[in-house]
Amino acid sequence: MSWATRILKVGRIVQASPAAPARTVPSPTGTRASLQIRHVDAGSCNGCELELSGAFSSVYDAEQFGARLVASPRHADALVVTGVVTHNMRGPLIDTLAATPEPKLVIAMGDCACDGGMFRNGYGVAGAVGDFVPVDVELRGCPPTPDQIVETLRKVTGR
Amino acid sequence: MKRDPVASGTAVRSGTGVASGAPAVSGGVTAALGALGVVVGLRAVFGAPLHASIGWLVPFAGLRIDLDPLGGAFMALTGAVAAAVGVYAIGYARREHWARFPLVMLPVFVLTLLVVPAAGSVTTFLFGWEAMALTSLALVLTEHHRDEVRSAGLFYAVLTQIGFVAILVALVSLSSASGSGDFAGIRAAAGDLGPALRNGVFLLTVVGFGSKAGLLPLHAWLPRAHPEAPSPVSALMSAAMVNLGIYGIVRIDVQALGGGPRWWGTTLMVVGAASAVFGVLQASVSADLKRLLAYSTTENMGLIAMAIGASMLLGASGLASVAAIALTAALLHLVAHAAFKALGFLAAGSVLAGTGLRDLDRLGGLARRMPYTTVLFGIAALGATGLPLGAGFVGEWLLLQSLIHTPQGDNTLLSLVIPLSIGALALTTGLGIVAMVKAFGIGFLARPRSEGAEKAREASPTMLVGMALAALGCVVVAVAPAALGPALTRVASTLPSVGGDQGPKLGAILRLPGAAGSVSPAILAAAFAVAISLVLLLARWGVGARPAAVVRPLWAGGGPALTPRMQYTATSFAEPLQRVFDDVLRPDTDVAVTHVAESRYLIEKITFRTAQADAVEEHLYWPVVRAVAAVARGVRKAHTGSIHLYLLFGTIGLLVVIVVGR
Numbered sequence A: 001m002s003w004a005t006r007i008l009k010v011g012r013i014v015q016a017s018p019a020a021p022a023r024t025v026p027s028p029t030g031t032r033a034s035l036q037i038r039h040v041d042a043g044s045c046n047g048c049e050l051e052l053s054g055a056f057s058s059v060y061d062a063e064q065f066g067a068r069l070v071a072s073p074r075h076a077d078a079l080v081v082t083g084v085v086t087h088n089m090r091g092p093l094i095d096t097l098a099a100t101p102e103p104k105l106v107i108a109m110g111d112c113a114c115d116g117g118m119f120r121n122g123y124g125v126a127g128a129v130g131d132f133v134p135v136d137v138e139l140r141g142c143p144p145t146p147d148q149i150v151e152t153l154r155k156v157t158g159r
Numbered sequence B: 001m002k003r004d005p006v007a008s009g010t011a012v013r014s015g016t017g018v019a020s021g022a023p024a025v026s027g028g029v030t031a032a033l034g035a036l037g038v039v040v041g042l043r044a045v046f047g048a049p050l051h052a053s054i055g056w057l058v059p060f061a062g063l064r065i066d067l068d069p070l071g072g073a074f075m076a077l078t079g080a081v082a083a084a085v086g087v088y089a090i091g092y093a094r095r096e097h098w099a100r101f102p103l104v105m106l107p108v109f110v111l112t113l114l115v116v117p118a119a120g121s122v123t124t125f126l127f128g129w130e131a132m133a134l135t136s137l138a139l140v141l142t143e144h145h146r147d148e149v150r151s152a153g154l155f156y157a158v159l160t161q162i163g164f165v166a167i168l169v170a171l172v173s174l175s176s177a178s179g180s181g182d183f184a185g186i187r188a189a190a191g192d193l194g195p196a197l198r199n200g201v202f203l204l205t206v207v208g209f210g211s212k213a214g215l216l217p218l219h220a221w222l223p224r225a226h227p228e229a230p231s232p233v234s235a236l237m238s239a240a241m242v243n244l245g246i247y248g249i250v251r252i253d254v255q256a257l258g259g260g261p262r263w264w265g266t267t268l269m270v271v272g273a274a275s276a277v278f279g280v281l282q283a284s285v286s287a288d289l290k291r292l293l294a295y296s297t298t299e300n301m302g303l304i305a306m307a308i309g310a311s312m313l314l315g316a317s318g319l320a321s322v323a324a325i326a327l328t329a330a331l332l333h334l335v336a337h338a339a340f341k342a343l344g345f346l347a348a349g350s351v352l353a354g355t356g357l358r359d360l361d362r363l364g365g366l367a368r369r370m371p372y373t374t375v376l377f378g379i380a381a382l383g384a385t386g387l388p389l390g391a392g393f394v395g396e397w398l399l400l401q402s403l404i405h406t407p408q409g410d411n412t413l414l415s416l417v418i419p420l421s422i423g424a425l426a427l428t429t430g431l432g433i434v435a436m437v438k439a440f441g442i443g444f445l446a447r448p449r450s451e452g453a454e455k456a457r458e459a460s461p462t463m464l465v466g467m468a469l470a471a472l473g474c475v476v477v478a479v480a481p482a483a484l485g486p487a488l489t490r491v492a493s494t495l496p497s498v499g500g501d502q503g504p505k506l507g508a509i510l511r512l513p514g515a516a517g518s519v520s521p522a523i524l525a526a527a528f529a530v531a532i533s534l535v536l537l538l539a540r541w542g543v544g545a546r547p548a549a550v551v552r553p554l555w556a557g558g559g560p561a562l563t564p565r566m567q568y569t570a571t572s573f574a575e576p577l578q579r580v581f582d583d584v585l586r587p588d589t590d591v592a593v594t595h596v597a598e599s600r601y602l603i604e605k606i607t608f609r610t611a612q613a614d615a616v617e618e619h620l621y622w623p624v625v626r627a628v629a630a631v632a633r634g635v636r637k638a639h640t641g642s643i644h645l646y647l648l649f650g651t652i653g654l655l656v657v658i659v660v661g662r
Helices: A003-010 A046-057 A087-099 A110-116 A145-159 B010-014 B021-044 B069-095 B100-117 B122-143 B148-177 B183-192 B193-214 B222-230 B231-255 B262-285 B289-316 B320-355 B371-385 B390-404 B412-444 B461-478 B481-493 B522-547 B570-580 B615-637 B643-660
Strands: A035-041 A067-069 A079-080 A105-109 A124-128 A138-139 B048-054 B063-067 B588-595 B603-610
Touching: A003 B183, A035 A046, A035 A145, A035 B371, A046 A079, A046 A145, A067 A145, A067 B481, A067 B522, A079 A087, A079 A110, A087 A124, A087 B320, A105 A110, A105 A145, A138 A145, A138 B320, A145 B570, B021 B063, B021 B069, B021 B100, B021 B481, B063 B069, B063 B100, B063 B122, B063 B183, B063 B461, B069 B100, B069 B231, B069 B320, B069 B461, B069 B481, B100 B122, B122 B148, B122 B183, B122 B231, B148 B183, B148 B193, B148 B222, B183 B231, B193 B231, B193 B262, B222 B231, B222 B289, B231 B289, B231 B320, B262 B289, B262 B412, B262 B570, B289 B320, B289 B390, B289 B412, B320 B371, B320 B390, B320 B461, B320 B481, B371 B412, B371 B461, B390 B412, B390 B461, B412 B570, B461 B481
Parallel strands: A035 A067, A035 A079, A079 A105, A105 A138
Antiparallel strands: B048 B063, B588 B603
């Protein structure tokens, strides 16, 4: 039996994904199962980055639900912002949002991004993400698990 | 090298003592000579051959002019280049404050260029050839107060004289063996010559004319002399003078000797393919605009030599109709190269005059500041890429067709040489696109990378007119090569040994006799124009449905603003290619990291230095130069200053002469 027929015989093996959550946030582009995301690290401890990369890894595979990370805000529909906003990253964060084409969405990921978290009154900290740019979706957790991230993204992509 | 006190410094640059009308006179005379060359050349191509003989003008045998369609075509081509360059030189010489000497030499150089293809006898030819070499050398040395110019002049002088010696030996032995001093007599007697002489003459002419055409390995003067010469001179040398190297090979080997055994064509193909690939590789990694164009000349001359070699090989194999396609490809590409290379060098001269720069890494942003020059250089670059709608396309397409349609049968030589040539041609064309995209994209687009580029000035009107003339040539070759058809047919008919009498007909649609292939540059151009206007129309049609545009700052990766340093440079653009062809190019790169004194983990500064030397020059020329220098040092030991010793040397020498010559 050749490898090709073996593949045909076995077919596709995937773990069943949990049922889709209700679509609570309208997709910025009005499409289903398509969300191009630019990730901005505004001053994170890199915990959220680790979980985010886990969410897009082959195990959790957020891309199968239509979410995709892109390399430039010019290509993005949404920003995922992690970490508290430090003084140094305040300007670049605002610039990045300005560089993202309309219509757009801001997802604040992790406790720090939502309200400053454990770094709230640090000396280099300017504030939470919501203090500088309008936040559409909040994703709590320190850090949020990949499951939580995927679930939140599915609420936007609707798949 | 000692600096000449009279020539050094500002005296040359300011051009003291030159009347303000002198550039106009010099350029005007040059252009008029060029126009005269076109008229006389075309008359010779289409009318009866011209003969003239002036007994007292050239020593030994007198000046003898014998203009047949072959010589006439080269004369017309040279004249056309000279006409464009002459008009351009009026503005260029004025802006660059040329001294009296180059102003006088420029028309003289054009005159010698016109004499060479018209020469009917060996002495006239050699006289014209040497006069051409000397006047061009004098023009290369226009800015001789700079060290690089003098070094380039030395290179050019040595290589051109090596070539001249080879040509001299070849032509003199040919004329003494055939008992005739003129080309017609040599052609009549060529059949009776022994194979050893014929082979020797072939090899010597390939070396001699190859050195003028910039073929490997005697190409090293091109990338040195062309960048350092004033741009109108570079244009004349690269678009007209190198052609005469090809002319020599065609005149002597193809016409006078009537072709030869198959290894002649194979040799020429190998030399041509090596020159083409090596030239285009060097061009694609070169960061100097004029050096890039000079290497591109080596590339294109290599392609033309390859096409002529192919036609000789196919002619000797009895495949006359395919040989004729290759011959047409060579002639057409010669015309195309003259047009786009003249334009390229003239545009590079405008850049040099407008910015003072020819380093691509420091140019950029010229499209806004020099819009006309940018468009004109774009036409030249498109021509050099060999893409459709460019001047170089038709010639390269014909060459490819002739190679593809060669019936190889059970012929081992053909089935080995032809596929390899197709590979070399494909590689050359591909890399040629890289080189020209780099020259145009880095040099003219994006943002200025230096103050000089920021303050660029558009070329003066006469310079623009000169360039526009060359651009017109490019467009005609690219869109309507059929206009050249009658002339090419006449030229090819003088070369029966390579099937010249059954060449392809260059109509509005190029059809190949005996081969399934046709292309129509005019229809391609029309289709392209229609497609562009259609897209523009569609874009305009949809504009009402879209929301109004919003102006936002450029995305600079979250940083404050874009700086010119964020752009690609010519060096970084060519870096991947340099890596791939590391073994051939052998770049000299050096990275020096300086650490902070307190910690190895912190870096104070990184210095990167890269230099692209010519590998052939490095490994072939310098060993010879070093050996000669070592011998000279040894000889110097004998020079003690003692008059007695010198008398002894003289006596020994005399004795040797007496004993040997007894």
